[in-house]
Amino acid sequence: MTLSPKNAQQSLIQMTELVLPNDTNTFGNLMGGRLMYWMDIAAALSCMKHCAAPVVTASVDNISFENPIKLGNVVHIEAQVTRAFNTSMEVHMKVWGEDPVQQYRYKSNEAFMTFVALDPNGNSRPVPAVIAETEEEKKLFEGALRRRQLRLILSGRMKPADAAELRALFMEA
Numbered sequence: 001m002t003l004s005p006k007n008a009q010q011s012l013i014q015m016t017e018l019v020l021p022n023d024t025n026t027f028g029n030l031m032g033g034r035l036m037y038w039m040d041i042a043a044a045l046s047c048m049k050h051c052a053a054p055v056v057t058a059s060v061d062n063i064s065f066e067n068p069i070k071l072g073n074v075v076h077i078e079a080q081v082t083r084a085f086n087t088s089m090e091v092h093m094k095v096w097g098e099d100p101v102q103q104y105r106y107k108s109n110e111a112f113m114t115f116v117a118l119d120p121n122g123n124s125r126p127v128p129a130v131i132a133e134t135e136e137e138k139k140l141f142e143g144a145l146r147r148r149q150l151r152l153i154l155s156g157r158m159k160p161a162d163a164a165e166l167r168a169l170f171m172e173a
């Protein structure tokens with residue numbers, strides 16, 4: 001069965017949360033684990049929107065926290081699928097904090113996660129391809145192949161010798 005490709009934009013999820021006392025560490029900032037929990041949900045919703053099937057988190061790439069998000073501030077997470085492979089999808093997230101009183105936004109972090117679509121028996125199932133339209137979407141789509149190769153090498157699922165696009169990047173540098 002061939003699945004019809006879908007525009008990347010169709011998978012956009014925008015999540016908004018308020019940082020409450022139970023979400024914070026002893027410095028009054030949002031805990032990294034709570035943010036990752038929200039990001040995991042936003043990313044899963046984006047992937048489900050893309051493939052119209054249940055999904056599981058296969059991997060989470062490196063996440064760096066650039067700026068702490070304060071108690072009482074708002075968290076905005078945007079998640080969108082960058083590229084689909086066979087049964088897996090890469091999703092990109094951007095995270096901002098917002099001071100709702102002073103009304104300014106600040107960048108917190110960006111991250112990539114990979115999800116796999118499952119059929120009713122819990123086996124991985126094919127997902128539709130992604131059509132990248134904007135310049136940003138095209139850049140993310142192109143880089144997704146190299147990022148996939150890196151994470152498959154790190155998880156022992158691919159030999160470095162087979163990662164042609166990733167190797168080419170290092171040869172260019």
Ligand SMILES: CC(C)(COP(=O)(O)OP(=O)(O)OC[C@H]1O[C@@H](n2cnc3c(N)ncnc32)[C@H](O)[C@@H]1OP(=O)(O)O)[C@@H](O)C(=O)NCCC(=O)NCCS
Nearest residue numbers: 056057058059085086087088089114116124151152155157
């Ligand atoms: C992710 C999972 C479904 C992969 O199952 P599997 O039997 O290894 O399946 P396959 O080898 O057929 O791989 C399926 C897809 O997952 C991708 N994949 C597997 N491990 C991956 C990893 N570490 N990083 C990125 N992609 C990965 C494969 O590349 C493949 O993608 P493709 O079909 O697009 O080429 C399985 O390992 C699983 O269920 N993990 C637990 C998921 C979970 O519970 N997550 C919540 C956190 S605990």
